[in-house]
Amino acid sequence: MTDLNQIDLRALAAGNKRSWDAFVGASAPLIHAVVRRALTSYRLSEEDVMDAAQDVFVRLCANDFRLLKTYDPARAGLSTWLAVVARSAAVDHARRRRQATQPIDEVPEASLGVEDRHVEKLKIPPGLLTERQVLILKYLYDEERDVAEVAQLLKIDAQTVRSTHHKALLRLRAHFKQEAS
Numbered sequence: 530m531t532d533l534n535q536i537d538l539r540a541l542a543a544g545n546k547r548s549w550d551a552f553v554g555a556s557a558p559l560i561h562a563v564v565r566r567a568l569t570s571y572r573l574s575e576e577d578v579m580d581a582a583q584d585v586f587v588r589l590c591a592n593d594f595r596l597l598k599t600y601d602p603a604r605a606g607l608s609t610w611l612a613v614v615a616r617s618a619a620v621d622h623a624r625r626r627r628q629a630t631q632p633i634d635e636v637p638e639a640s641l642g643v644e645d646r647h648v649e650k651l652k653i654p655p656g657l658l659t660e661r662q663v664l665i666l667k668y669l670y671d672e673e674r675d676v677a678e679v680a681q682l683l684k685i686d687a688q689t690v691r692s693t694h695h696k697a698l699l700r701l702r703a704h705f706k707q708e709a710s
Contacts, residue, residue, distance in 0.1 A: 533559070533607055542594040553586065559608055560585050560615045567619035573626060581622035585615045657704055662697035665690055 533555040541548040564582045573581075589597045600610050653663065661683075668679040669690075676694075680687040 533611075536607075538597070538600065538607075542598050544594070549590070556608075556611055557582070559611060563612045563615040564619040567616045568623055571623040571626075573623060577622070577626060581619045582615070584622050585611075585618045588614065588618055653701070654704065658697050658700060662693055662700070665693050666697055669694060 533552075536552045536555060537545075537548055541552050561578070561582050564585065565578050568578055568581060596614065600607065604610075605613075653666075658666070664683070665679060668674045668682065669676070674682075676687050676690045679690045683690070
Protein backbone atom coordinates (compact mmCIF):
# COMPACT_ATOMS: atom_id res chain seq x y z
CA MET A 530 0.00 0.00 0.00
CA THR A 531 1.26 3.45 -0.92
CA ASP A 532 1.80 6.12 1.73
CA LEU A 533 -0.45 9.15 1.26
CA ASN A 534 2.53 11.51 1.25
CA GLN A 535 4.12 9.58 -1.65
CA ILE A 536 1.26 10.30 -4.04
CA ASP A 537 2.16 12.51 -6.99
CA LEU A 538 -0.66 15.05 -6.81
CA ARG A 539 0.20 16.61 -10.16
CA ALA A 540 -0.19 13.25 -11.93
CA LEU A 541 -3.34 12.63 -9.92
CA ALA A 542 -4.87 15.99 -10.91
CA ALA A 543 -3.87 15.31 -14.50
CA GLY A 544 -6.09 12.22 -14.42
CA ASN A 545 -3.43 9.52 -14.20
CA LYS A 546 -5.33 6.30 -13.34
CA ARG A 547 -2.42 4.66 -11.54
CA SER A 548 -2.01 7.74 -9.32
CA TRP A 549 -5.75 7.82 -8.65
CA ASP A 550 -5.82 4.14 -7.66
CA ALA A 551 -2.84 4.66 -5.32
CA PHE A 552 -4.49 7.75 -3.86
CA VAL A 553 -7.79 5.96 -3.22
CA GLY A 554 -6.00 3.03 -1.60
CA ALA A 555 -3.91 5.30 0.64
CA SER A 556 -6.65 7.76 1.60
CA ALA A 557 -9.68 5.46 1.94
CA PRO A 558 -8.99 4.39 5.57
CA LEU A 559 -8.62 8.01 6.69
CA ILE A 560 -11.67 9.21 4.77
CA HIS A 561 -13.86 6.36 6.01
CA ALA A 562 -12.78 6.95 9.63
CA VAL A 563 -13.48 10.70 9.45
CA VAL A 564 -16.84 10.17 7.75
CA ARG A 565 -17.88 7.50 10.27
CA ARG A 566 -16.94 9.76 13.18
CA ALA A 567 -18.72 12.78 11.65
CA LEU A 568 -21.92 10.79 11.10
CA THR A 569 -22.17 9.07 14.51
CA SER A 570 -24.52 11.72 15.91
CA TYR A 571 -26.77 11.45 12.85
CA ARG A 572 -27.39 7.73 13.45
CA LEU A 573 -27.17 6.83 9.77
CA SER A 574 -26.74 3.32 8.42
CA GLU A 575 -23.43 1.79 7.37
CA GLU A 576 -24.63 2.16 3.79
CA ASP A 577 -25.00 5.91 4.33
CA VAL A 578 -21.48 6.06 5.77
CA MET A 579 -20.15 4.31 2.66
CA ASP A 580 -22.17 6.63 0.40
CA ALA A 581 -20.82 9.68 2.22
CA ALA A 582 -17.25 8.39 1.86
CA GLN A 583 -17.88 7.85 -1.84
CA ASP A 584 -19.14 11.46 -2.03
CA VAL A 585 -15.71 12.61 -0.82
CA PHE A 586 -13.98 10.89 -3.71
CA VAL A 587 -16.55 12.22 -6.17
CA ARG A 588 -15.96 15.76 -4.87
CA LEU A 589 -12.22 15.38 -5.19
CA CYS A 590 -12.29 14.32 -8.83
CA ALA A 591 -15.32 16.33 -10.01
CA ASN A 592 -14.87 19.15 -12.50
CA ASP A 593 -11.44 18.00 -13.62
CA PHE A 594 -10.16 17.58 -10.03
CA ARG A 595 -10.98 21.21 -9.20
CA LEU A 596 -11.19 20.65 -5.42
CA LEU A 597 -8.06 18.55 -5.31
CA LYS A 598 -6.18 21.27 -7.18
CA THR A 599 -7.01 23.72 -4.35
CA TYR A 600 -4.87 21.74 -1.88
CA ASP A 601 -1.98 23.88 -0.64
CA PRO A 602 0.78 21.95 1.16
CA ALA A 603 2.01 25.19 2.75
CA ARG A 604 -1.27 25.51 4.68
CA ALA A 605 -1.85 21.93 5.87
CA GLY A 606 -0.72 18.36 5.47
CA LEU A 607 -2.58 16.27 2.91
CA SER A 608 -4.15 14.05 5.56
CA THR A 609 -5.39 17.08 7.53
CA TRP A 610 -6.83 18.67 4.40
CA LEU A 611 -8.51 15.40 3.39
CA ALA A 612 -10.01 15.08 6.89
CA VAL A 613 -11.56 18.55 6.58
CA VAL A 614 -12.95 17.76 3.12
CA ALA A 615 -14.27 14.39 4.32
CA ARG A 616 -16.00 15.87 7.36
CA SER A 617 -17.60 18.60 5.27
CA ALA A 618 -18.84 16.09 2.69
CA ALA A 619 -20.18 13.81 5.44
CA VAL A 620 -22.15 16.60 7.10
CA ASP A 621 -23.53 17.70 3.72
CA HIS A 622 -24.56 14.10 3.03
CA ALA A 623 -26.32 13.81 6.40
CA ARG A 624 -28.19 17.07 5.84
CA ARG A 625 -29.40 15.89 2.44
CA ARG A 626 -30.62 12.64 4.03
CA ARG A 627 -32.62 14.55 6.64
CA GLN A 628 -34.55 16.57 4.07
CA ALA A 629 -38.25 15.84 3.82
CA THR A 630 -39.02 13.06 1.41
CA GLN A 631 -42.70 13.89 1.07
CA PRO A 632 -43.80 16.81 -1.12
CA ILE A 633 -44.99 19.69 1.04
CA ASP A 634 -48.34 19.81 -0.75
CA GLU A 635 -49.12 16.29 0.47
CA VAL A 636 -48.40 17.04 4.14
CA PRO A 637 -51.48 18.03 6.16
CA GLU A 638 -51.20 21.66 7.25
CA ALA A 639 -51.90 20.77 10.88
CA SER A 640 -48.81 18.56 11.06
CA LEU A 641 -46.54 21.31 9.76
CA GLY A 642 -46.97 23.39 12.89
CA VAL A 643 -47.74 26.43 10.78
CA GLU A 644 -50.24 28.81 12.22
CA ASP A 645 -52.39 31.05 10.10
CA ARG A 646 -51.50 34.54 11.27
CA HIS A 647 -54.65 35.94 9.75
CA VAL A 648 -57.17 33.89 11.70
CA GLU A 649 -57.55 36.44 14.46
CA LYS A 650 -56.48 40.05 13.97
CA LEU A 651 -55.06 41.93 16.90
CA LYS A 652 -57.40 44.66 18.06
CA ILE A 653 -55.32 47.79 18.60
CA PRO A 654 -57.03 50.22 20.97
CA PRO A 655 -57.67 53.60 19.32
CA GLY A 656 -55.11 56.25 20.21
CA LEU A 657 -52.48 53.75 21.43
CA LEU A 658 -50.34 54.09 18.30
CA THR A 659 -49.67 57.01 15.98
CA GLU A 660 -51.16 56.97 12.48
CA ARG A 661 -47.69 56.31 11.03
CA GLN A 662 -47.15 53.35 13.38
CA VAL A 663 -50.52 51.82 12.44
CA LEU A 664 -49.79 52.33 8.74
CA ILE A 665 -46.34 50.73 9.00
CA LEU A 666 -47.73 47.74 10.93
CA LYS A 667 -50.47 47.37 8.30
CA TYR A 668 -47.92 47.33 5.47
CA LEU A 669 -45.50 45.00 7.27
CA TYR A 670 -48.00 42.48 8.65
CA ASP A 671 -51.29 42.70 6.79
CA GLU A 672 -49.78 43.23 3.35
CA GLU A 673 -46.56 41.33 4.17
CA ARG A 674 -44.31 43.93 2.58
CA ASP A 675 -40.66 44.22 3.46
CA VAL A 676 -39.03 47.25 5.07
CA ALA A 677 -37.59 48.55 1.79
CA GLU A 678 -41.00 48.47 0.10
CA VAL A 679 -42.65 50.29 3.01
CA ALA A 680 -39.92 52.94 3.00
CA GLN A 681 -40.38 53.48 -0.72
CA LEU A 682 -44.19 53.69 -0.40
CA LEU A 683 -44.02 56.23 2.43
CA LYS A 684 -41.02 58.03 0.94
CA ILE A 685 -39.03 57.69 4.15
CA ASP A 686 -35.75 56.08 5.12
CA ALA A 687 -35.75 52.31 5.80
CA GLN A 688 -34.25 52.96 9.24
CA THR A 689 -37.25 55.17 10.04
CA VAL A 690 -39.55 52.26 9.17
CA ARG A 691 -37.57 49.94 11.46
CA SER A 692 -37.52 52.46 14.28
CA THR A 693 -41.24 53.24 14.00
CA HIS A 694 -42.01 49.53 13.88
CA HIS A 695 -39.92 48.92 16.99
CA LYS A 696 -41.57 51.75 18.92
CA ALA A 697 -45.03 50.49 17.95
CA LEU A 698 -44.19 46.99 19.18
CA LEU A 699 -42.87 48.37 22.47
CA ARG A 700 -46.14 50.29 22.99
CA LEU A 701 -48.22 47.22 22.15
CA ARG A 702 -46.22 44.98 24.49
CA ALA A 703 -46.49 47.46 27.34
CA HIS A 704 -50.25 47.87 26.76
CA PHE A 705 -51.03 44.15 26.59
CA LYS A 706 -48.70 43.30 29.46
CA GLN A 707 -50.49 45.86 31.61
CA GLU A 708 -53.87 44.59 30.43
CA ALA A 709 -52.93 40.99 31.35
CA SER A 710 -52.01 41.97 34.94
